[in-house]
Amino acid sequence: MRLEGRRIVISGAASGVGRAIAKLFHQQNAAVALVDRDADRLATTCAELAAGGGAKVASAVADVTDDQVLRASIDQVAHELGGLDGLVGVAGLDLERPFDQMSRADWDQVLTVNLTGAFSLTSASLPHLKQAGGGSVLLVASGAALRPIASRTAYCASKAGVVMFAKALAVDLAEAGIRSNVICPGVVDTPMFRSALADAPDPKEALASVLDRYLIKEIARPDDIANAALFLTSDEAAHITGAALAVDGGRAFH
Numbered sequence: 230m231r232l233e234g235r236r237i238v239i240s241g242a243a244s245g246v247g248r249a250i251a252k253l254f255h256q257q258n259a260a261v262a263l264v265d266r267d268a269d270r271l272a273t274t275c276a277e278l279a280a281g282g283g284a285k286v287a288s289a290v291a292d293v294t295d296d297q298v299l300r301a302s303i304d305q306v307a308h309e310l311g312g313l314d315g316l317v318g319v320a321g322l323d324l325e326r327p328f329d330q331m332s333r334a335d336w337d338q339v340l341t342v343n344l345t346g347a348f349s350l351t352s353a354s355l356p357h358l359k360q361a362g363g364g365s366v367l368l369v370a371s372g373a374a375l376r377p378i379a380s381r382t383a384y385c386a387s388k389a390g391v392v393m394f395a396k397a398l399a400v401d402l403a404e405a406g407i408r409s410n411v412i413c414p415g416v417v418d419t420p421m422f423r424s425a426l427a428d429a430p431d432p433k434e435a436l437a438s439v440l441d442r443y444l445i446k447e448i449a450r451p452d453d454i455a456n457a458a459l460f461l462t463s464d465e466a467a468h469i470t471g472a473a474l475a476v477d478g479g480r481a482f483h
Contacts, residue, residue, distance in 0.1 A: 363406025415477030444479030
């Protein structure tokens with residue numbers, strides 16, 4: 230078991246990539262704490278994990294934009310797990326809108342969820358990581374942080390900020406024995422992506438247009454991102470910090 234004895238909190242864990250990471254980490258015998266604002270999906274995901282037996286599963290309903298509730302939630306799940314020595318920040322928000330149609334409220338919302346949310350999760354978890362004597366911070370950004378996408382100015386800027394935030398954390402937290410890395414996925418087959426595709430005037434044409442950006446002409450599975458997260462969180466990556474791993478089918482240089 231590659232995460233035997235580890236205690237890891239995962240935000241955005243109720244569905245999509247976060248759910249896949251939580252499921253894989255639990256299969257690798259990590260005690261996991263799932264945090265999400267969607268109470269119903271969170272309860273379903275936790276029940277599925279707990280039904281399989283194994284390490285402990287804890288949960289907390291919290292929004293990464295509510296700093297006070299988030300901090301209390303992290304303290305709660307850390308107590309339930311007996312501490313924390315890892316976190317994975319997945320919670321995020323997309324916005325497709327041309328810049329000249331974007332409001333300040335749009336900009337603030339995306340930056341608050343994606344970038345400030347990563348700060349809040351890490352800040353709330355840090356005392357527990359230090360108490361454990363070290364650990365791992367892993368944030369999920371986007372391939373859009375490495376190569377921009379039209380009509381997603383706020384999203385691209387926020388995710389680029391997450392990349393540099395993770396790199397800066399690697400510098401600041403090294404003495405505490407805490408590694409910090411970031412994953413940059415491309416398009417992933419999640420409920421959010423399927424919903425956006427279904428809303429397109431011509432879903433088939435929209436899918437073809439998306440795939441044209443990638444060297445690997447397939448939509449990534451949530452498990453593809455989870456496998457990368459497992460590697461960077463495990464001891465196999467013990468000498469890796471400050472890295473931005475593109476799991477994007479080759480889009481970043483295509």
